[in-house]
Amino acid sequence: MELNKYIVDIAKKAKEASRILQAIDSETKDKALNLMEAGLLKKKESILKSNKIDIKGARSKGLSPAMLDRLTLNEKRIAAMAEGLKTVASLKDEIGVITGMVKRPNGLWIGKMRVPIGVIAIIYESRPNVTCDCAGLTLKSGNSVILKGGSEAINSNRAICEVLKEAAEKAGFPDGTINLIESTDRKSVGILLKQASYIDLVMPRGGEGLINEVVSESRIPVIKHYKGICHVYVDEYADLNMAHKISVNAKLERPGVCNAMETLLVHKDAAARFLPVIIKELKDNGVEIRGCGKTRRIVKDVKPAKEDDWSTEYLDLILSVKVVSSLDEAIGHIARYGSMHSDAIVTENYNNAMEFLKRVDSACVYLNASTRFTDGGEFGMGAEIGISTDKLHARGPMGLRELTSYKYIIFGNGQIRK
């Protein structure tokens, strides 16, 4: 009951703040972001001190080295967080922009005004920089934010939030603009997900378990990034040098991220020429190959791929490889096993390129380029809050624009409906 009241009070306060935030001008927002940046740099010692407490706790709980690395802050990482806030300050503020104004026959002018979404809850794990990135982007887009980080990072998140809140309030933002759920009680997420009258959007960021929990419990709209099972399809008409470069980049440049390739699809008429070379190169770089029957007939010493492999996001130096008989089969495979994230075709054939473009139903469909470009920065957004694999509201990289909604505005001079 105590916990319930604690969460509801935060949600209420965030809602009240959001009503003030929607009318704050861009100058004030940028002032806040600049103060937040300066604050982080000034208080870095105390933030690092708090982070050390979290690391010590995580070590004693036996967290994996990868988790520990994600949790760890240092001067360079704090500087990167501060730099991120500066970038967000430099981005164009679209709140209040009016578009599509039309005049109706009865003289009404009807258009759309871009507005903040309202209150956004972010539920995430480990990395304390998410606290800062999300606070910056939500503030610039006129939203108040409720941050619920992992219990392992609570001291770091508290120290960062304190700095950010103080800066925002100094710039004139209301208390309630940036909110951190400090309770580490696991029930707090469930309570948060029921506050549909105060919270407008929930964005979970983390592993499959967290995402599933949020989707099944939430009464609030959720935008999620589920899995990134990205494909590169090497067509029979591919420039095989290009296909090689793209496949190596999509798998090796950063294997642990969502836009890395997990499955390579190769047309049967290109397989004999392409597979031996690319598999050798990938193996030489430490990649384990799991191939279909046809792949294994062409290249020796390849492990057999199991049915599960086609729908697995390895996030690691593992690649599943399948030989397909046609473009249709490739598109069908992507529809069946993919996660609608990022998929690429390599081809010099115009019709095949266009068919792939039209029929592959992923957030990002690539012709002759690496899937690794799916990223707010690479797309020119300046900063991203995440990548959506949903189909509603926002798909693919989500930047400032995707943290906004619109309202219809109607200018009349006494019109009534007959």
Place this chain on the structure above:
Amino acid sequence: MELNKYIVDIAKKAKEASRILQAIDSETKDKALNLMEAGLLKKKESILKSNKIDIKGARSKGLSPAMLDRLTLNEKRIAAMAEGLKTVASLKDEIGVITGMVKRPNGLWIGKMRVPIGVIAIIYESRPNVTCDCAGLTLKSGNSVILKGGSEAINSNRAICEVLKEAAEKAGFPDGTINLIESTDRKSVGILLKQASYIDLVMPRGGEGLINEVVSESRIPVIKHYKGICHVYVDEYADLNMAHKISVNAKLERPGVCNAMETLLVHKDAAARFLPVIIKELKDNGVEIRGCGKTRRIVKDVKPAKEDDWSTEYLDLILSVKVVSSLDEAIGHIARYGSMHSDAIVTENYNNAMEFLKRVDSACVYLNASTRFTDGGEFGMGAEIGISTDKLHARGPMGLRELTSYKYIIFGNGQIRK
């Protein structure tokens, strides 16, 4: 278990169909819509016969006259359904339209292509015309649809769907384009709402009970129309003749619909002049007035408004009236009790108009016009599938465009990420 398989099979079939639908050209869509229109007119006798069975059943169950009216079909209503399909055929098909193409420094071209959402489930009550309207709009926007109407309308819905499905298939659409859940088992809705791997969007249309049930059970994104608690605020600087005309129109033109006024807010300095005249006019037209203390001091024989009144959607000849001390109080009242549907200010004061426009967080914000214009047709959309009171994906009237999503398309010539 049997029921589970029945629902899952329909959802799967709809998903498969949606993959084909996304690439069907506009001509084929319009051909289908025209055949659907002709089919409805040709088969009207058998549709009316099925409808009679539903009406008989509803009577024996003691449905209210209003419900019976909503359920009833006649020649005129079937003609209106057919006419609606013709209108949808005449609307522009935006699927495949590419916008916002930019060239990145590395030579990549990145843009957005408009695509169907995929599979849309509509859960609704009573009115059989919803079956036809939704099937037409979803087909034109390239989506397959799963229709779950009320059990009281099952014979009518089955007869209508049969005609529509036959026409769509004749035009070349796959089986699975239009799907009707024929089971009247209440459990079927719950099963449907769990098919997140096949269904992309759920739109409930009906009373508060239905909406709440869908929101709390669904694992699939929901866009809903909740309540329409619409306000007209008469400012101290209002043209009172205009305010009178707008108030009468917003309350009386069609009191049973979501964009009708439920609460009239009047600035204290306009109240003594405005309230006696408007209240007399509304009372003369059968409206019951429930007023705040100040209202009742100005006009006699007005019932007191209770706290509940401010958040009640009457959909009837009842109006709550409140005198406010300031524009701020009016905006605060709307934020607290409104449903973010449609709200209007009547004023000749520029600053007050702009403040209202900026700060009222509703789907449709009106200056000097009746709230009754919130409607797809009035907004120039040609047809609407509903009105959203949500903030994600779509707000206000939803037409063809709102039944679509986008995907990023990226044209490269061998780009890799460094």
